[in-house]
Amino acid sequence: xxxxxxxxxIFHVIPWFQQLSEDHIGLLAxxxxxxxxxxxKDLFKEGDKEDFLYVVVNGRIAIEIMFPGxxxxxxxxxxxxxxxxxxxxxxxxxxxxxSARAVLDSRLIAMDAGALRRLCEGDCALxxxxxxxxxxxxxxxxxxxxxxxxxxxxxxxxxxxxx
Amino acid sequence: MTxxxxxxxxxxxxxxxxxxxxxxxxxxxxEGVSTYWLExxxxxxxxxxxxxxxxxxxVYLPGYGEAAISISSNxxxxxxxxxxxxxxxxxxxxxxxxxxxxxxxxxxxxGTSWPIEKFKGNDVVIAAGGIGLAPLRPAIYQILDHRxxxxxxxxxxGARTPADLLYPREYDAWRNRDVEVxxxxxxxxxxxxxxxxxxxxxxxxxxxxxxKSVILTCGPEIMMRFVIFEGLARRLxxxxxxxxxxxxxxxxxGFCGHCQIGPYFICKEGPVFHxxxxxxxxxxxxx
Amino acid sequence: xxxxxxxxxxxxxxxxxxxxxxxxxxxxxxxxxxxPHIKDAALIYAPISGLADLPQGFTSEQDGGHYxxxxxxxxxxxxLTPGAPSWKQFxxxxxxxxxxxxKENGNWLEEALKKEPPRYAFIGVRPCELAAIAVQDKVxxxxxFTDPTYKSRRENIFILAVDCLHPGDTCFCASMGTGPAAEGxxxxxxxxxxxxxxxxxxxxxxxxxxxxxxxxxxxxxxxQAAAERHKIAVRSMGRHLDDVxxxxxxxxxxxxxxxxxxxxxxxxxxxxxxxxxxxxxCWDVEDTTSLDGKNTARIRVWDSCxxxxxxxxxxxxxxxxxxxxxxxxxxxxxxxxxxQFGVLGCVGCGRCITWCPAGIDITEEIKAIxxxxxx
Numbered sequence: 001x002x003x004x005x006x007x008x009x010i011f012h013v014i015p016w017f018q019q020l021s022e023d024h025i026g027l028l029a030x031x032x033x034x035x036x037x038x039x040x041k042d043l044f045k046e047g048d049k050e051d052f053l054y055v056v057v058n059g060r061i062a063i064e065i066m067f068p069g070x071x072x073x074x075x076x077x078x079x080x081x082x083x084x085x086x087x088x089x090x091x092x093x094x095x096x097x098x099s100a101r102a103v104l105d106s107r108l109i110a111m112d113a114g115a116l117r118r119l120c121e122g123d124c125a126l127x128x129x130x131x132x133x134x135x136x137x138x139x140x141x142x143x144x145x146x147x148x149x150x151x152x153x154x155x156x157x158x159x160x161x162x163x
Numbered sequence: 164m165t166x167x168x169x170x171x172x173x174x175x176x177x178x179x180x181x182x183x184x185x186x187x188x189x190x191x192x193x194e195g196v197s198t199y200w201l202e203x204x205x206x207x208x209x210x211x212x213x214x215x216x217x218x219x220x221x222v223y224l225p226g227y228g229e230a231a232i233s234i235s236s237n238x239x240x241x242x243x244x245x246x247x248x249x250x251x252x253x254x255x256x257x258x259x260x261x262x263x264x265x266x267x268x269x270x271x272x273x274g275t276s277w278p279i280e281k282f283k284g285n286d287v288v289i290a291a292g293g294i295g296l297a298p299l300r301p302a303i304y305q306i307l308d309h310r311x312x313x314x315x316x317x318x319x320x321g322a323r324t325p326a327d328l329l330y331p332r333e334y335d336a337w338r339n340r341d342v343e344v345x346x347x348x349x350x351x352x353x354x355x356x357x358x359x360x361x362x363x364x365x366x367x368x369x370x371x372x373x374x375k376s377v378i379l380t381c382g383p384e385i386m387m388r389f390v391i392f393e394g395l396a397r398r399l400x401x402x403x404x405x406x407x408x409x410x411x412x413x414x415x416x417g418f419c420g421h422c423q424i425g426p427y428f429i430c431k432e433g434p435v436f437h438x439x440x441x442x443x444x445x446x447x448x449x450x
Numbered sequence: 451x452x453x454x455x456x457x458x459x460x461x462x463x464x465x466x467x468x469x470x471x472x473x474x475x476x477x478x479x480x481x482x483x484x485x486p487h488i489k490d491a492a493l494i495y496a497p498i499s500g501l502a503d504l505p506q507g508f509t510s511e512q513d514g515g516h517y518x519x520x521x522x523x524x525x526x527x528x529x530l531t532p533g534a535p536s537w538k539q540f541x542x543x544x545x546x547x548x549x550x551x552x553k554e555n556g557n558w559l560e561e562a563l564k565k566e567p568p569r570y571a572f573i574g575v576r577p578c579e580l581a582a583i584a585v586q587d588k589v590x591x592x593x594x595f596t597d598p599t600y601k602s603r604r605e606n607i608f609i610l611a612v613d614c615l616h617p618g619d620t621c622f623c624a625s626m627g628t629g630p631a632a633e634g635x636x637x638x639x640x641x642x643x644x645x646x647x648x649x650x651x652x653x654x655x656x657x658x659x660x661x662x663x664x665x666x667x668x669x670x671x672x673x674q675a676a677a678e679r680h681k682i683a684v685r686s687m688g689r690h691l692d693d694v695x696x697x698x699x700x701x702x703x704x705x706x707x708x709x710x711x712x713x714x715x716x717x718x719x720x721x722x723x724x725x726x727x728x729x730x731x732c733w734d735v736e737d738t739t740s741l742d743g744k745n746t747a748r749i750r751v752w753d754s755c756x757x758x759x760x761x762x763x764x765x766x767x768x769x770x771x772x773x774x775x776x777x778x779x780x781x782x783x784x785x786x787x788x789x790q791f792g793v794l795g796c797v798g799c800g801r802c803i804t805w806c807p808a809g810i811d812i813t814e815e816i817k818a819i820x821x822x823x824x825x
Contacts, residue, residue, distance in 0.1 A: 039356075060358070062351060073350055074351030074352070075350060075359060076359050076360055077357070077358045077360060079358065103357075140367075143363075143364070143389075144361050147363070147385070147386070147389065148349045148350070150385060151323070151349070152382075152385055153293040153322055153323035153349065155195060155251065177596060177597050177598060179548050179549060179598070183557075183558065225558055225739070225746045226737060226743070226746045227737060229735075229737075251764035266557075409763070410761070410763065410768065411760070411761055411763040413733070413734060413735050416594075417592075418589070418590065418597055418731070418733070419733045419735075419753070420731060420732035420733070420753070420755065421732065421761070423778075423786075425781075425786050426786035426789035426790055428790075444705075447705045447706065448706075448774075449768065449769050449771060449773075449774035450705060450768075450774065450777070450778075
């Protein structure tokens, strides 16, 4: 049970879990475990079946997409307290759309996505908190993606400007 | 009379003809960006020239014209003036073909400066994007020269790719002076182990006390807009969010009318403004 | 006739032929006398030497995009209000060489451009034009930087002002508080009656010019005639703009008013208004090189915020649309100018209305934004 205690300690430190009751945290801890990923190793690959929702505790996870001819391009890095693999909680997409690789030695909480979905469906109060949290994550990622898309630092000469 | 942040240098007759300076060193910083280190040919001028962080010179290449370039070097070492130049137009592309020993004309320094003195005792967040780190570097040097006068100092810097980051060799030197340096890129490559994301998002890592913090920001206007948003969301008063703007400049001294935004001449009441001055205009399309 | 002692502020009368001697005195004092003169069916400012060069017997018919000279039916010289050109061209020339560099032994040397500034005597400056010169004084002569070309010319001019007794169809100086009578800033001021010119001395230079001229005291009937003419002039303005004090706030608080798009559909962005405006001061630089590369010069040329490149820079154009550029012009002229220079940029001369090919009327546009009914 010591691993469970270590897990619970970490849950209490992560900001968005602090909104949950002790009971709820206990329930989540039941289907979560800690994962250690050394630098350079993949957490998951594009196309993998989605099974876990992760929260970074230490380190840095790069979200990468394979670009034929260019190799893997990192489009986002998840820092401590960031969520990785949020789409596993939503019912739409059923496989990973990007790869996740540790660029520094990393430690994450891995939550069984199926168990989490079932728990949320059964307990609406918990479900609401979790979904709200996931919505915030998606909103932030969308903003980042949009600003990246605008290519703010592009050389003006490369950009066609409508005069 | 609007509140202005006054430049340190004053003179009465307009500066019309350039003063000549020799290129003593060219340092490539990133693709399409190099820092040109200049020394005035006139010895007396070399010794007397002073500038404040955030000010710019009009850099002149005979036959081609002038470009407004921020000074990116240490204000305490004004004998050698650094200009980090991005090669984007006629004049700057012509400058990119020059070598050590070639001569450029300078008019300046012009414009307002980062209010470093005013915000002593505060926590400082420097949020820069791309070439925007260049006009902020003199402010960083000035803060480091008086490190004990400031609280927590954080630099958030982003560029397009790792190769586009300016002055990477200095980040550790800054970290060693008790400055947190957070670096991010729009897209990483296989060897990059740093962050990938955008500058405004890095604010989520910070704890800002609204009455004790100041943000200095410079970069693409869209990036600055989101930095301002993050500052306001954290309840910073508008006067504590300081930015540097850029507009088409010809004279540098508030005569030719080109660089205006609303009532302000960016070469005179700017380029450094606090957000309160710009709030009514900055989101009006095409103003 | 008893000798009349002249002082600053003295008011006397001169018979019309004496005017030529007055110009002669100015020429003797080293001034080039420039005044209103008709050329190609329009009024310009050109060197004049006497009454014969003035537009005697002329007045004008003006409206948005419309200008015609007309016979006035009398023999007065100063009934005709200003045409397209303003005095701005003499103090802030359309083309000025800023510097000229010669290459010698690999070094660029600045050629001395120290020419003597011209000494102009401006003859027949209207009160709106006096106000315009005062506005440009604030632009070019400042405590932080001063433009040497403007300053050196400005210090050397002589101003003979003329009160407007017959305002034009597009004039609104009364609304802007700049006319139709001149209240200072002149060396001599003139009010034209049928028989005489009434002259007021505004400075020592003005006093000096009168020193050997035959002057008379102003009789009560001339006083009265002048006062009545002035009253009529105030009431005969072609255009009006009420509550000018509210205009800066209204404009700056309505940056997204639909009227901007409306006027942009009519505006050709042709820059005529800025060229004829006596206070507009935007300029651009041309850097030119000789073919052998041994000589390079920088020339200052008039520019306009209506030019599409005015706000263009690497990375894009801040004001790519006519609407945005028209808005820039009007909000600058009638709003932000006040914050910059302590006065509004508009003096109510009406030139921008007359010389706009699309007939856009600045007073109407402002009224529309204020929500008033317009034509």
